[in-house]
Amino acid sequence: MIVMKFGGSSVANRKQIEKVLAIVRGRAGRTPLVVSSAHKGMTDALLSGAREAARGVYAPERVIERQAAIARDLGCDDALLAPFYEEISALYRGLSLVRELSLRSLDYAASFGERMAVRVIADFFTREGLPAQAFDVWDLGFLTDAAFGSARPLPGYEAAMQRAVRERVPAGVVPVVTGFVGKTEAGDITTVGRNGSDLTATLVGAAIAAEEVEIWSDTDGVMTADPSVVKKARSISEMRFDEAAELAYFGSRVLHPSTLVPAMQKNIPVRVLNTNRPEHPGTVIREAAPPSELSATSIAYKEGQLAVTIRSTRMFGAAGFLGEAFQALGRHEVVVDMIATSEVSVSFTTDRREPLDRALPDLERLGEVRVEAGKTLMVVVGRRLAAQAGLGAAILQAVADAGVNVEMVSYGMKSISLTMLVADKDVGAASAVLHERLFERA
Ligand SMILES: Nc1ncnc2c1ncn2[C@@H]1O[C@H](COP(=O)(O)OP(=O)(O)O)[C@@H](O)[C@H]1O
Numbered sequence: 001m002i003v004m005k006f007g008g009s010s011v012a013n014r015k016q017i018e019k020v021l022a023i024v025r026g027r028a029g030r031t032p033l034v035v036s037s038a039h040k041g042m043t044d045a046l047l048s049g050a051r052e053a054a055r056g057v058y059a060p061e062r063v064i065e066r067q068a069a070i071a072r073d074l075g076c077d078d079a080l081l082a083p084f085y086e087e088i089s090a091l092y093r094g095l096s097l098v099r100e101l102s103l104r105s106l107d108y109a110a111s112f113g114e115r116m117a118v119r120v121i122a123d124f125f126t127r128e129g130l131p132a133q134a135f136d137v138w139d140l141g142f143l144t145d146a147a148f149g150s151a152r153p154l155p156g157y158e159a160a161m162q163r164a165v166r167e168r169v170p171a172g173v174v175p176v177v178t179g180f181v182g183k184t185e186a187g188d189i190t191t192v193g194r195n196g197s198d199l200t201a202t203l204v205g206a207a208i209a210a211e212e213v214e215i216w217s218d219t220d221g222v223m224t225a226d227p228s229v230v231k232k233a234r235s236i237s238e239m240r241f242d243e244a245a246e247l248a249y250f251g252s253r254v255l256h257p258s259t260l261v262p263a264m265q266k267n268i269p270v271r272v273l274n275t276n277r278p279e280h281p282g283t284v285i286r287e288a289a290p291p292s293e294l295s296a297t298s299i300a301y302k303e304g305q306l307a308v309t310i311r312s313t314r315m316f317g318a319a320g321f322l323g324e325a326f327q328a329l330g331r332h333e334v335v336v337d338m339i340a341t342s343e344v345s346v347s348f349t350t351d352r353r354e355p356l357d358r359a360l361p362d363l364e365r366l367g368e369v370r371v372e373a374g375k376t377l378m379v380v381v382g383r384r385l386a387a388q389a390g391l392g393a394a395i396l397q398a399v400a401d402a403g404v405n406v407e408m409v410s411y412g413m414k415s416i417s418l419t420m421l422v423a424d425k426d427v428g429a430a431s432a433v434l435h436e437r438l439f440e441r442a
């Protein structure tokens with residue numbers, strides 16, 4: 001079996017879904033299980049409708065009309081999605097009455113995108129002669145914890161999924177399964193997090209021991225930089241799991257940050273492909289990749305970071321200071337990405353304000369605290385980074401030549417990445433110069 005995940009851009013409208021049909025038809029002999037995202041923009045539309053409702057503005061017709069237009073274009077009967085339109089209206093009505101919006105309600109609202117998309121896609125495939133059946137992923141055994149907005153499957157979900165796929169998917173029928181969503185044992189709808197259908201795909205792939213997971217998007221696989229930012233970005237043919245995981249974590253939107261974890265655990269290759277150019281070989285991500293002649297594999301960045309510095313003379317030669325600081329961060333669930341220390345200060349970055357604000361009183365007991373917003377983590381990923389003398393210096397020199405000030409650097413022993421903290425405004429200049437030096441010179 002193979003898992004084929006199609007993102008929002010791949011199922012945006014009839015034209016795109018026709019491409020998806022041709023691609024899936026071409027893989028029919030490999031027993032595909034399709035995981036689909038919502039049509040592009042639907043999740044955002046559903047969430048903004050819910051937020052509006054919670055402010056007292058009840059207007060479900062916008063999102064319903066958007067979905068209905070796609071369904072109609074695909075020739076689906078209005079009755080197919082009518083129960084969902086009623087449920088969305090009831091939910092928005094409820095939110096507009098209580099004027100409240102919990103993480104749980106947000107997940108419930110967001111879930112409609114995938115639940116409606118799989119139904120119209122399976123219906124269309126079947127009418128076009130490729131027998132298909134829509135499934136909510138929980139009906140195939142994917143039950144999760146109750147961490148709304150970042151839910152994960154319950155231990156043992158793999159066996160439940162294997163059994164359900166065997167028992168519920170008829171032979172010769174392509175299952176079209178919801179990405180992104182899940183359900184708790186108590187019946188509450190959850191999501192695995194924004195852009196999470198990639199993660200659903202690898203979790204499902206790991207559960208059913210798929211021979212491969214394909215992620216179909218709108219670029220020729222994983223590229224040396226975000227092609228929407230760096231025009232000369234080029235496709236990477238092979239990557240190692242750890243390289244791709246690092247890249248995904250540091251903001252490369254093409255893969256959700258946790259996508260590679262289930263694939264790594266079960267050693268399942270992940271192939272990233274382009275729905276608009278299915279003949280392109282894309283990128284294969286697996287445990288081992290042949291040596292590359294390039295110094296680096298790719299660059300990525302994560303904007304909107306907060307840089308925090310705690311300065312204290314108490315730190316000078318004292319044991320335990322860092323321990324206290326990081327215990328406080330741990331207690332308040334502050335996720336730290338990058339750290340630098342000196343004799344009298346410790347600096348780190350994080351991307352969420354709210355846990356940091358909760359930790360501040362504890363940190364202020366340790367020393368003088370300064371928080372600066374508007375920072376970007378720029379990362380260069382590559383398995384040769386640790387081994388190639390002078391490469392780190394060349395990267396920093398390139399950024400300096402572009403007039404960009406690097407405020408922090410992290411370059412660990414045996415590391416496959418070099419991370420720099422720069423101002424948000426410098427992202428364009430830093431990306432361009434790094435790409436030019438690392439990938440555009442012969
Ligand atoms: N290194 C990269 N390689 C390819 N795409 C990237 C990279 N970094 C960022 N991206 C962006 O990710 C986008 C694909 O992700 P997304 O919009 O979530 O697609 P989908 O709708 O398929 O889920 C691309 O259009 C591209 O702009």
Ligand SMILES: N[C@@H](CC(=O)OP(=O)(O)O)C(=O)O
Binds near residue numbers: 007198
């Ligand atoms: N539809 C969800 C999940 C997802 O993964 O979407 P996409 O594959 O289009 O990134 C979202 O927008 O967050």
